[in-house]
Amino acid sequence: MFVAYIVAAVVMAVVLAGSGRAKLVKDPKITAGLTAVGVPEGWFPRLAALEIAGALGLLAGIGFRPLGVAAGAGVVLYFAGAVVTHLRARDVKGAPVPGVLLLVAVAPVALGLATL
Numbered sequence: 001m002f003v004a005y006i007v008a009a010v011v012m013a014v015v016l017a018g019s020g021r022a023k024l025v026k027d028p029k030i031t032a033g034l035t036a037v038g039v040p041e042g043w044f045p046r047l048a049a050l051e052i053a054g055a056l057g058l059l060a061g062i063g064f065r066p067l068g069v070a071a072g073a074g075v076v077l078y079f080a081g082a083v084v085t086h087l088r089a090r091d092v093k094g095a096p097v098p099g100v101l102l103l104v105a106v107a108p109v110a111l112g113l114a115t116l
Contacts, residue, residue: 005111006062012075012108013055015101020051037089050078058108065112072109079105 022030023044035041054075061068082098 001115005115008107008111009058009061009068012105013058016051016055020048023048033094037085037091061112065116069109069112072112075105
């Protein structure tokens with residue numbers, strides 16, 4: 001189970017770091033998608049910081065599992081908010097991406113809890 005937690009945490013951390021980076025450099029694909037659902041550009045650095053903090057917390061959880069579980073719970077909430085944002089904007093085509101990431105983010109939390 002511990003190895004599964006490491007794999008899930010590292011994979012999710014890589015995804016979060018990439019997404020955070022894309023928001024910081026204002027990748028046109030990301031910018032278009034976020035502004036289409038009503039996210040102001042001023043929020044991009046904050047959202048990126050949350051993703052990067054989640055990635056670092058998941059990685060730190062390899063050594064100190066409670067921190068990883070807490071970070072994972074934060075990531076789950078982050079993506080739940082993203083799904084709600086897409087659905088409120090009636091962006092049904094954009095909702096599956098954060099929806100899948102929400103489901104993937106549950107794995108490190110469940111595995112972290114199982115290995116406490």
